[in-house]
Amino acid sequence: MNTRSVTAQGRGQARRAANSTAMEAGARAGFVARGVIYVLVGALALQIALSGGGGKQADRGGAIGEIAEKPFGKILLWVLGIALVGMALWRLSEAVFGSVGPDGRKPTKRAMAAGRAVFYGFVAYSVLSFAAGDSGSGGGSSDQQSKDITAKALAWPGGQWIVGIAGVGVACAGLWIAGRALLRKYHKHLKLSEMSKRVRQAVDFTGVFGGTARGIVFATAGGFAVAAAVKHQPDQSKGMDDTLRSFTDTPVGPWLLVVIAVGLIAFGVFSWFNGRYRKV
Template sequence: MSSYGEPATRRDSGRPGTEGPGHRGRARRETRRAIVVAARTGLATRGVLYVLVGLLALQVAFGDTGEEADRSGALATLADRSYGSVLVWAVGIGLVAMALWRLSEAVFGATGPDGRKATKRASSAARAVFYGVLAYSVLAFAAGRKQNRSGDEQSRDLTARVMDAPAGPWLVGAVGCGIAIGGIVIAVQAARRTFREDMDTAALPEWARTAVDTVGVVGGLARGAVFTAAGGFLVYAAAAYDPAKARGVDDTLRAFAETPAGPWLLVAVAAGLLLFGVFSWAMAVWRRV
């Protein structure tokens, strides 16, 4: 009670600028709205990159060895279009939004009953770092600081520097195992359709839900295959103590064409990555945030 006999909360809430419950409620709503926008923007941007990488990988499978089938190739493809600079800046900003969304999950917790668990928060924090680094590289590209080396060369150079450090081969091998296991987890989760738990598609007709399931499963399997293969090459490089055995995304995709299945396996993986980009757009619309 105040000295005038009325509740203090009532008196304070009437003053301009004071932080009453109404102000806190509005702040929470604005924060939530910003997180939703960041999530949907980031997922849509991720979709753009995967669609471009998938298209570039299809071109490689059919004999076109122009652009690399990875992030740098995707950015170069965008930069060559009308208003290319604007498009590349937009991708960089979208990836910043993705990093901020994942950071918010690490701080406040993700959606779902397990969203506040330490493992979920740690996973979101790792994703925030990953997308933060990716956003920095894209924005650097947009600002004109283009890399003279390909993504595969950068991957081998980084592997060589790590392997020269104490216990370097063990560290490279551990990272490779982590990436490969992550790829297997991505593929298994896609096959089990666990993404349904994060999406609100109840209002969609049956055919639309089936389409979302299809692109989610096929796209997730292809994405998991690329991660698993890339991790396997890192483990191989560590075991052979040869950084040249490490492969970036482009070389990893080309390795699928070197299998007995020939370029058709690369076609299947490339089409899957393209579909994962489409699935990311679906997630941008119907993901629960």
């Protein structure tokens, strides 16, 4: 057997693995895990809006901490982390072989899938590290991490431009997320024919409301990064917790944060719908 046929055989095996039942199960479990994190972050943000939150963080670290405090919490974190590994591997398979749909093999689609694979790989690592006893990993403050990263970047040559461009990128990504949610672009990824009328209504409510709220949070965080670059002040940069808390400083007080928090919970529920109806 020559080298070319061995390589072709290897690619065929990799493709079959990417399209396997195990990979599908991993992707669906990943959506469920993502939903759990967003529901908890939304619930923590709601606590902050209504009662100050009692010092809790409304971010991924806060959500992981909440799970760890529950009975069998460490076991749940292991399950959550493994599910997120499944999501990362599925996104990686999309980057390598393309995703479902007529445009799934486009370079832009593959590049986005690769970026998501890296992101979910990092999230999975942080959750599993926390479950294994490294409390400074998954449970760290997103606000302090954001400030530290911004401070390091601003110290580089051209650091202000780097941070500013990154901030604009995050803000644009947030607007893109919100816009796609409002236009219901997620329809093409879901098995709509398998849904009842009520389920589809619930999917559209959580998809539009939740996706828009998530996009607003990203866009706002990007705006703070731009402000940090313009003023050359790392403290202007905010993680998810401080970004969410900033909504209480608006003229409507904490009620905007209430809306955003409920929206994040809705996005978590939408992720659970994806776990059931997503085309994988």
